[in-house]
Amino acid sequence: MNETAPASTRRDKESKIRKLARSRHAPGDWIRRARMITASWDAKSTAAIAQEVGCHPQTVRERLRRFNTHGLEGLGDRPGLGRKPRLTETERNRIVALVATTPPGRLTRGSDGTLEAEQDGAPSSWTLDSLTATLRAEGIVVGRSQVRRILVAEGIRCRRPRSWMTSKDPHSGRTTTPAPRGRRQARPRSSPGPAPATS
Structure with missing residues (x-):
């Protein structure tokens, strides 16, 4: 050294x-x-x-x-030997750093209480597809599977984004979490009334 x-x-x-x-x-x-x-x-x-x-x-x-x-x-190998690396170390670092940022389409509450995204139409959560699209827009030529391999190598797990339901009321401004998946509870049945009298 x-x-x-x-x-x-x-x-x-x-x-x-x-x-x-x-x-x-x-x-x-x-x-x-x-x-x-x-x-x-x-x-x-x-x-x-x-x-x-x-x-x-x-x-x-x-x-x-x-x-x-x-x-x-x-x-590494001397230049000219073997396959050229597809990504530079700087590009790999950018991929890892991007995951730690807030997606530009994520809604955040402003000082007046309204929900706004930094950029309309941008991804609201980082998925392999949204990461790949964002990196390509920055000029980094990378595939979805390559992004996944880099993240796995760095110990970063990819999870499915949690979906949210929004109210149809345009004045609501509230979001609610979806009901947990699984079996729905049955509605309690009313007990049947007395049998009709026969003559």
């Missing part, structure tokens, strides 16, 4: 590498290379690291050299 970098930067970088080495959702080659780096920090020999990750000692030497030269980017 670059010893001339500030201590806080070195700690942040080391924390990222150690987290990546323990990850279950990052690309496999990045996890393996991060394990090489953390093992070298733990003072293991090149041969021991190679045996631990299942590669040749020369591969370990090359990866350590590349990491020392290029830092975190050194964990």
Whole structure:
């Protein structure tokens, strides 16, 4: 690791590498290379690291050299090798950050008590479809399944939005939660009256 970098930067970088080495959702080659780096920090020999990750000692030497030269980017392949990543790290971060924002179509109560949305016609809750549409409108070319994979990798669960019913009365301004699903309770039946008299 670059010893001339500030201590806080070195700690942040080391924390990222150690987290990546323990990850279950990052690309496999990045996890393996991060394990090489953390093992070298733990003072293991090149041969021991190679045996631990299942590669040749020369591969370990090359990866350590590349990491020392290029830092975190050194964990990836050199440009021109393999498939180009579809998203940059900045775009991935934007996807994760977008989920934490309030959807622009969500109704909020103003100071005068009226319900208003920041943007009419915008999504009122974040779903995979609304996230994908918003990201595409921002110029990030991403698919619904890719958004889902990124969120799952970050530990963010996708849930169905809870539906709400609104009153048909335009002056009401109230919203009510839907009745819980399940069996409806039967209405109590009135007891039958006395049997008619027969003659």
